[in-house]
Amino acid sequence: MRPVDDPQQKNQQQRILEAARILFLSQGYNGSNLRDIAREAKVSMGGIYHHFASKEEIYKTLLQQSDVAQDMFQILRLFQAPEFPENLSAVGEAIARTVRKHKDSFKLFYIDVLEFQGRHVKPVIQQFRDRFNELSEMLLARRAKDVSEIHPAILMRVMVDVFIHTRLEEVMLDQSLASRLNMSEEEVNRQMAEVILRGALRRPVP
Numbered sequence: 001m002r003p004v005d006d007p008q009q010k011n012q013q014q015r016i017l018e019a020a021r022i023l024f025l026s027q028g029y030n031g032s033n034l035r036d037i038a039r040e041a042k043v044s045m046g047g048i049y050h051h052f053a054s055k056e057e058i059y060k061t062l063l064q065q066s067d068v069a070q071d072m073f074q075i076l077r078l079f080q081a082p083e084f085p086e087n088l089s090a091v092g093e094a095i096a097r098t099v100r101k102h103k104d105s106f107k108l109f110y111i112d113v114l115e116f117q118g119r120h121v122k123p124v125i126q127q128f129r130d131r132f133n134e135l136s137e138m139l140l141a142r143r144a145k146d147v148s149e150i151h152p153a154i155l156m157r158v159m160v161d162v163f164i165h166t167r168l169e170e171v172m173l174d175q176s177l178a179s180r181l182n183m184s185e186e187e188v189n190r191q192m193a194e195v196i197l198r199g200a201l202r203r204p205v206p
Contacts (some may be wrong), residue, residue, distance in 0.1 A: 013051045015041040017065070020058045029059060029115045031095055033101060063112070066105040069124050071098045077131040079135060085159065092163040092189035106168060113188055133155050159196055166192070 023032040084100035
């Protein structure tokens with residue numbers, strides 16, 4: 001993306017990006033072309049090439065504009081709380097809010113996985129994973145006597161991914177687990193956290 005200072009040119013640039021977002025989400029990356037984007041943005045093809053060298057550059061710019069990674073990193077604060085991992089239900093609620101807020105960004109990520117083998121989003125995902133892996137041993141060390149003898153990175157992966165993938169399925173398919181089960185969102189998060197923390201089997205009565 002070429003930097004611009006002229007407000008009118010910036011407006012045109014944003015119109016192109018918004019048009020591309022709409023088309024990529026509705027038709028897919030390969031189902032949209034630059035002429036479609038120019039038509040939707042109401043600009044000429046020359047206007048497109050004034051700002052972007054290619055369709056892929058437009059797509060990469062859309063990914064770079066997303067602040068989903070920044071919001072996911074905010075969830076780290078919940079892992080740093082003294083009550084972790086007992087606050088896992090709150091972690092689930094924070095992940096649910098983030099996934100819903102960034103629904104379109106996550107859809108663009110899926111497009112990248114399907115059409116680019118994930119080459120644009122891999123660095124973002126890896127950065128996220130690395131940050132959590134760095135914290136996992138430190139965060140769980142203080143509860144070592146209470147935690148199963150499972151690698152901390154695996155524990156952290158399960159704790160995060162169960163919530164992320166459940167919520168991603170909901171927003172992608174527009175199907176709410178809470179609605180299907182006639183439960184509140186809070187109760188769904190609580191029960192998911194319960195399974196992760198204590199398992200599915202009843203504990204024997206002492």
